[in-house]
Amino acid sequence: MENEFAKVMSERTDEELIKIVTVERERYNTTAIEAADAEVEKRNIDTSEFVKIREKATAEKEQKQKVDSNVVGSGIRFVNLLIDFIVWLVLAFIISFVIGLFVQPTDQGMISLIGYILIFGTFIAYYAIMEIKFQKTIGKFVTKTKVVKMNREKPTDGDIMTRTFCRLIPFDRLSFLFVNNGIHDFLSKTKVVKDNVE
Incomplete structure (x- = not known):
């Protein structure tokens, strides 16, 4: 030995x-x-x-x-999820309403395609822009939390994009209910912590 x-x-x-x-x-x-x-x-x-x-x-x-x-628990993560889901839906509705004023597709396939693009586009844009710019979404502003890398530094744009696209993995949204770091946290090597952590 x-x-x-x-x-x-x-x-x-x-x-x-x-x-x-x-x-x-x-x-x-x-x-x-x-x-x-x-x-x-x-x-x-x-x-x-x-x-x-x-x-x-x-x-x-x-x-x-x-x-x-200072890693936040499942309760706060769930509140973040609810707030961000509502904000995303409102954002998607407003954008679809504005686009609907200018574009009147008659083909059902085109309507479906535009709908999918709007849903995924607003989802990706909301999370990516907010977390790249502020390290937080609206939900994280409310709960006074932010995203950091595992080494405690500010995430790079690539880290946030990985995190954002990993949110599309089925059941990712519920994974944080079982562990402090959900699937999108694990794969992007990030975590959500209380805002007062430098």
């Missing part, structure tokens, strides 16, 4: 080893720590790097714990 730990630790980077023997020490059993200590000594890693890496890892760990403790 000891040889196994030695082999595993020999494959770690210097930074990973430093994290293991400092900040993450309590996560490993004593044999693994001894193997990591031996590998640090064998590589003759400069211990002055320990302080810098330990401080960085500790800050990251504290920030992650702070954000994780």
